[in-house]
Every structure is written in C-alpha cells, then in structure tokens.
Amino acid sequence: MVDVSDKPETRREAVARGRITISTDALRLIREGRVKKGDPLQAARLAGIMAAKRTSELVPLCHPLPLSHVDVTLTPTRKGYDIEARVATTASTGVEMEALTAVAVAGLTIYDMVKAADRGMVITDIRLVSKRGGRSGEYRRRGEG
Numbered sequence: 001m002v003d004v005s006d007k008p009e010t011r012r013e014a015v016a017r018g019r020i021t022i023s024t025d026a027l028r029l030i031r032e033g034r035v036k037k038g039d040p041l042q043a044a045r046l047a048g049i050m051a052a053k054r055t056s057e058l059v060p061l062c063h064p065l066p067l068s069h070v071d072v073t074l075t076p077t078r079k080g081y082d083i084e085a086r087v088a089t090t091a092s093t094g095v096e097m098e099a100l101t102a103v104a105v106a107g108l109t110i111y112d113m114v115k116a117a118d119r120g121m122v123i124t125d126i127r128l129v130s131k132r133g134g135r136s137g138e139y140r141r142r143g144e145g
Contacts, residue, residue: 001061007092012133015086016099017144018126020107022080026118031076040113041074044083044106048072051105052087052098062097065089070098072106080121083107084129096128 056064085102107123
C-alpha cells in the first residue's frame with residue numbers, strides 16, 4: 001500500500017462513466033416496470049453507492065476513504081443506459097477507484113436483475129471522466145462534457 005501520510009487532506013472529487021447495452025425486449029421490461037426481480041435501476045443506484053463505500057475491500061491495496069458524497073445516475077439511451085458516478089471526499093488520496101467501482105457494480109446489478117430476459121447485455125466503456133484535488137490537480141478526459 002502506498003504511504004499517503006505526508007500528503008495533505010484536501011477535497012477530492014472524481015466522475016466515472018460507463019454504459020450497458022440491453023436488448024429491445026429487455027429494455028421494454030425495464031421501462032414498463034415488469035422485471036420480476038424488481039426495479040433494476042433503483043437497485044443499481046444503491047449497489048453503486050454501496051460499492052463505492054466498500055472499494056478498499058474489493059481492490060487490493062486501495063485505501064479506505066471516508067466518502068462525503070456518492071451519486072449514481074442512470075440515463076436511458078436508445079440501446080440501454082449510460083451510467084455515471086460522482087464521488088467526493090476530504091482525504092489524502094483520491095476517489096477515482098471508488099467512482100469506477102460504483103459504475104462497474106451498477107452495471108453488474110442491472111445485468112444480474114435482467115439476465116433472465118437478456119444474457120447478451122454488454123457493460124462497456126468504463127472510464128474516468130474527471131478528477132479534482134490532490135497533488136496532481138485536475139484531470140478531464142478529452143471529449144467528455
């Protein structure tokens with residue numbers, strides 16, 4: 001584990017995004033509220049938040065952080081959903097891994113809840129969009145709004 005004890009505690013934020021592609025029939029079930037396991041979008045939001053809070057238990061050598069904010073949004077698209085996670089803390093290391101983990105687990109939760117209707121779903125394009133704070137300052141992926 002990297003020693004961060006000499007780094008100052010500062011406000012740090014990260015945004016990550018990804019997407020899940022779903023068949024037309026499975027999308028219809030989700031949008032009509034007919035998924036047998038319940039609402040996959042609400043479950044995915046909650047799962048993403050919970051995953052961000054437990055990232056250090058999932059990713060080896062990742063520091064446990066006191067998160068002050070986690071938000072997971074799912075935006076409908078023609079072929080599925082765009083997933084975005086925003087995470088913030090005041091700590092001596094950043095929250096990029098927490099944001100990325102939130103996106104991945106939100107996508108996996110949708111997959112789990114809808115797999116009876118579509119085993120061909122694809123979770124793709126999980127990436128860090130931006131981060132602020134810390135020694136390295138600000139990062140913004142080109143082409144991302």
